[in-house]
Amino acid sequence: QKELQQKIVQRERELNMRPVLPAFAGHIPSGLKRLYPHLLTTNVSQWCDFSDQYQCTFLNPMDSLYSIIQKDYLKEQTKMYGTNHIYGIDCFNEVQPPSWNTDSLALISSHIYKSLKSADKDAIWLQMGWLFYNDASHWTTDRIKSYLHGVPQNKLLLLDYFCENTEIWQRTESFFGQPFIWCYLGNFGGNTMICSPLQKIDQLLTNTLKKAKQNFQGIGATLEGLDVNQFAYEFVFDKAWNVPFTCKAWINNLADRRLGKYDTIARQAWQLMYHHVLTASSFSPQGTLIESFPTLQNSKYELQNTYMNSSQQQSLIKTWQMLLAIKKYNRYTYKFDVINIGRQVLGNYFHQLRDSFTIAYQTNDSAKLKIVGHKMKSILADVDALVACDRTFSLKQWIDDARAIGINANEKDYYEKNARTLITVWGDKDILTDYARRGWAGLISNYYAPRWNMFIDEVIKCNSQSIQFNEKDFSIRCHKWGRKFIEPSTIISYPTEQNGIILAKKLFIKYFKH
Missing domain, CATH: 1.20.120.670 (N-acetyl-b-d-glucoasminidase)
Structure with a gap:
């Protein structure tokens, strides 16, 4: 595994990419307190109803041992993989911090960054923004501001994680000046559900490119699985280039690529998909009812994640019919689309x-x-x-x-x-x-x-x-x-x-x- 990882980061650097490597996030085995009885620790909050045996202990970054572990960890990691000075740390992803006090949150983030800087003077901390969306009731604007301002400006890079649903930069004054990346999530759990709100994505990205402040650093993807909507990621990253395009032209080009050549029917089929089917965002989890737990009536939550309305279904049936009417094309992507759309139609x-x-x-x-x-x-x-x-x-x-x-x-x-x-x-x-x-x-x-x-x-x-x-x-x-x-x-x-x-x-x- 070590050799494979070394090859991966080497190749990434050859392609002028900057690998993000992990850093110590403070999660330790509880047994460490037997060696250091006076450590500043708290138990990590319970996650998804899992039993206590799966909980770990959080070492407060204000404890001196945190910085010692960080320094030793990054020293050994750098020996093996080198460094591009960007480190991923997510202490409180779907778990709660030791305190919601704003001063405490600022101290925690400040000491986390100081621990990085003690090991690498050029360190940049990469932080997912999912926690601000997932636990919005606790992560209020003032708490987010305190947490982010505990780190010097431009030394913290945020991933605005689920932008097709909620743009955190919009409610935090552009992350209060800290650099951020606009991210399209698009898929949870590798689910196989045809969904991607391309029109909405186009509007959101166009607005972000025009109105976000200078700390807007780029566009990313935070998918959990590449699933059955790969074209959506192509669309997102094409928006990153300074070459304007109309959505109609982009969809026509997509139809040509999927088929391998120009075809009027294929273009019409994909335009129909674009306008009448690809309108909903991904949710967690998501799929047709076939993949859902059997019930007489779904909950509101389940219904949201499995259902296409009758108008979408009729448009998808028509799309499938149009693609099936195309003759003598053996391109793999065309076959995939026929099978994938048919799977969704029958699931609906x-x-x-x-x-x-x-x-x-x-x-x-x-x-x-x-x-x-x-x-x-x-x-x-x-x-x-x-x-x-x-x-x-x-x-x-x-x-x-x-x-x-x-x-x-x-x-x-x-x-x-x-x-x-x-x-x-x-x-x-x-x-x-x-x-x-x-x-x-x-x-x-x-x-x-x-x-x-x-x-x-x-x-x-x-x-x-x-x-x-x-x-x-x-x-x-x-x-x-x-x-x-x-x-x-x-x-x-x-x-x-x-x-x-x-x-x-x-x-x-x-x-x-x-």
Whole structure:
């Protein structure tokens, strides 16, 4: 790993990039207090309902040991990787500082920077701005100002983390003069949901380029996964250049690149997507209802993250139809778009069917309940078959890559279990189940579909026996089933890869050619 990292930073520097390396952020094992009983420490606040065993101890930067550890840490790191003098430190990302007092926040940030400077006189501290968005009720303007002003001007670089949703620079007087980078997040957890508000991004970036103060340093991306909207990142970074373009021309050029040549229908399809589908921002987590936990009715939170309205769905169906009408094009990106858009269209239709299923249950329409339940199961199988036509959507590749890391059977099983856990239950608490949801071949048929099939069968059974479906009890049992899936001993079967264009045309006719 050390050798790989050395090669990465070497290549980055050859490309005139400036690698950001980590620095000591103050998180220590609690056992260190046995050696230094008088340390200034606090317990890090609980995160996402995880148990106390996962909490760590925070060493207050005002304690002299903080600077000693920082200096030793950076000395050893510089020996191995060199330095470009930019260091990432995020002490309070989704956890709370020891005190919300403004003077205390200023002292903490001041001592953090001093610890960096003691090891590297040219040090610049890179700080994510996610905490100011994620915990906005605590990170008030005056607290942010105190925290940022604890560091000399131009020695702290902020990532305005989720700008397509909330621009922190706008509510902090441009981060009170500290340099910042405007960032497009775009994806949480590697989720597979077609979404990217390109028109909004264009407006926000145009405004930032015109109105942000001189401390605006550039444009970045803070994605958690490259997902299925790669073109959105192309759009963002094209805005960084001083070459003006119209969105219409940019979308036309995108259509040409995806197809490999100019085509009127392809351009019209992408313009339709741009104007009527790509309007929503990403949220956490996000995907079609297929990848969501089975329920009769989604919460407001879940509905926001899984739903495209009927107008968006009709535009997406039309986009899919137009792309399928193009003849004799074998470019990979065209095939990917056909499969990806088809996956989203069918996932949206699955949501509509689930809503019909719920109404049938609530109105005691047994015949309709069975018919709709059968259609839901059919779509689950069809989407799994469709995404199997492109290895981008492959659970097998994910599992194989994880197992390849291990050098013996035990290690291979260890890495496979972690790989399965990450994209399903995520941790040992149900609160983050499906955070990294993905519409992948094999994951649908072996994880999402069995959950939905259990749900459909149980609701129909309850209806036939005139008893109420106990959603809470089902949820508990379904979560327990999910825990079994993460074990490598649970066999996974994978669908056979087919010709994606041919299958997509068959599925379009099956579901939408009336």
